[in-house]
Amino acid sequence: MAKEKKLVEQITSMDVDFAQWYTDICKKAELMDYSSVKGCMIFRPYGYAIWENIQKDLDARFKALGHENVYMPMFIPEGLLQREKDHVEGFAPECAWVTVGGQNKLSEKLAIRPTSETLFCEHFKNVIHSYRDLPKLYNQWCSVVRWEKTTRPFLRTSEFLWQEGHTMHESAEEAQAETLNMLKVYEDFYRDSLAIPAITGRKTEKEKFAGAEATYTIEPMMHNGVALQGGTSHYFGDGFARAFDITFAGRDNTVKYPHQTSWGVSTRMIGAIIMTHGDDNGLILPPAIAPIQLAIIPVAQHKEGVLEKADELKRRLAKSFRVKLDDSDQSTGWKFSQYEMKGVPVRLEIGPKDIENNSCVLVSRVTREKKFVSLDNVEAEVQAMLTQVHDELCARVLKNLEEKTHVATNFEEFLDIAENKPGYIKAMWCGDVECEDRIKDETGGVKSRCIPFNEEKLSDVCACCGKPAKHMVVWGRQY
């Protein structure tokens, strides 16, 4: 137990310093390493394995809905980026620019993609001619670059990994439906795979994506009450199509512009997992994306038959779960701490006494509940505890969200909550950007997260200016 205490002590408590606690986990759970490249990070094997599991899960969801993967170049010539006015204004200021190729200065500088709408549009123009060519349902897994001033592992880095879906449709209705469907895919994925039920809704005009007609968002709340923009889905109308002169012959044989969407989630989801589920003993991973779902720790492994039995169990359980047997010469206490730090959802302990009783011990990473189970039905017991871990994580997230969501009906209340109570603020809003600006200024950073799909009517007037309210908005600080 001495060693376990020591290892745990290496992490700063989340109540003492949440930011330092976060960084400690990133490093000590061996998720990432810093590099000498400004604003960029290294995904170590354990961190990248989480991303691979996320990719596999999401990719199957996309493909089940008919999406196909493609790969576009990483470079966007300056002229191409400038084709859609709002878009270039939004992204050009934070681009990294290639100005030299080989040993020659380039005649036109190239942005490294901060997002790929322009590249997709250029290609769509080549492959869309008739309504028979629609819809185009494309997705791309890649890295993108946005030159960030202050960076933090997973949450905000100059280069990050993501997927970006880009689709083109015959009608506005079909494109709008796609936009909402894909946000629903994200919402389902967050809840069912990441164990993060979260608020979804529409961004205000001020907060929408550069060039979009409408942006929808999922806004998970971190343990400390701060929001993370967890994924967005954009409806573009035919704005890009017009800017890029993409047309098709419709069913009525007239020339039409197609309607477009894009949607994306990134490796910042790993940051969301850490900050939503983690505790002072380290990471806690939702079973669906945990690289190791079950850590088998032999107890008194020097005793005859223990390692053999542990290995037999591992082979048996590896057929159904992602299993790691740690038979290294580290102490049992060290191993307990190690796999807690790494957020492995369930630990299985097996020692001489257990073997005698044809049983083993399962321990939940969330509640630390110990359960003695028979080896005869260990698969079902492990599955049950993994399901329990997932459900408990979801319940904790919902409880946190409920406890840290406050209602403000006037500006005094709003400012009081913003100053004293971490979390989200539900408040009515007149629809004017002036109120959004005022709230941000006077609170030192609280912004509209979204107009949630399940809007409530809290009162008739804007909590900021007192004019008639148009919407209920969820407000909050963000990463």
Place this chain on the structure above:
Amino acid sequence: MAKEKKLVEQITSMDVDFAQWYTDICKKAELMDYSSVKGCMIFRPYGYAIWENIQKDLDARFKALGHENVYMPMFIPEGLLQREKDHVEGFAPECAWVTVGGQNKLSEKLAIRPTSETLFCEHFKNVIHSYRDLPKLYNQWCSVVRWEKTTRPFLRTSEFLWQEGHTMHESAEEAQAETLNMLKVYEDFYRDSLAIPAITGRKTEKEKFAGAEATYTIEPMMHNGVALQGGTSHYFGDGFARAFDITFAGRDNTVKYPHQTSWGVSTRMIGAIIMTHGDDNGLILPPAIAPIQLAIIPVAQHKEGVLEKADELKRRLAKSFRVKLDDSDQSTGWKFSQYEMKGVPVRLEIGPKDIENNSCVLVSRVTREKKFVSLDNVEAEVQAMLTQVHDELCARVLKNLEEKTHVATNFEEFLDIAENKPGYIKAMWCGDVECEDRIKDETGGVKSRCIPFNEEKLSDVCACCGKPAKHMVVWGRQY
């Protein structure tokens, strides 16, 4: 049949113009599209799906040998790239350079990775301290950039997709074994998954990788006798470790340098597949990586029961194979041509007569052999034909390799073959770079492919200079 002919006529015959034939297939099989970005290409869904199948297959082979995936930044600061002298000389001239980030000129310019040895070494220094930290068996899937003057789809593009393995070992022996093991993985993959049995061996000093002690290579021969460097595996000794000051405490408690390897294959493998297996009707894909293994074409689909039966067959066969049912309103002839063009290994035809007989027709893309099979055991019949397609492709490749490999025992013979007979030349070599240079100059581009593992002794003297021979070398022109 009229339509079928017409579609086929759209491809240039490979005997008339091999380069144009290649480009025609790239475009008409919908593998890729050009973009306005110099030297870069777009992977369309069908082309990218081939890459996804390649990735899945190779990734499983790497992981089965204990390798873990990571992700390093795409940027390499100039100073970091310069740390290993030979390496920077080899790669700096073809780098793309980022000089502006956000709106500011960077104090140090950043290369976009042409390969990532330097980034991995910087990280290895942080994570390798003791022999207990070894081996590190890392791999990365990413895109890299090398500024190319003349480009060709898949074969040579300024940005391409690849995997790069980077490993560190306690001893030279272990690292050397890894280098050879990974080349063996490539050799097995080329033969068993791509249906391309190929020559493997060691590169000469002149042709080895910048910074490596030894480079091993797989050199598949294309249908026209030209070589493609299909994958390489490098042994670095401790050269990079010394340049980056990476050390570890050995088992004997002394400070040591670890020994390193790297190995990679890229999307140019898709080019190899096209140029090795394709014919004048289009692409031919090896079953292991074909996005569609079986195309089901209903015949007289307007007749009662045909589409229902075709759909029933599709659902049944989709459990075992990657299946596409084309029930569009295109003509049957158009469909036949279309899936031949796309290289689908097996076609299944089913019409009213077949349904009456409880049978269907299978057609091999390679031999066009038609086989009437009972629906009772259609799975086994499809599997048998897929296996047959794979075996026939391998046999054709070996036959082509044998027919187009020539022996030269003196320089006159060498020049005559180089001028008149496309393919590889086996010839003895003294080991001097002067002879390699002379051969390249006087033949207008023939280079040493490799010193094959199964060296033969053709004579005692170098075919170029007549001095005593050290090795047998396989020579050839390359893409």
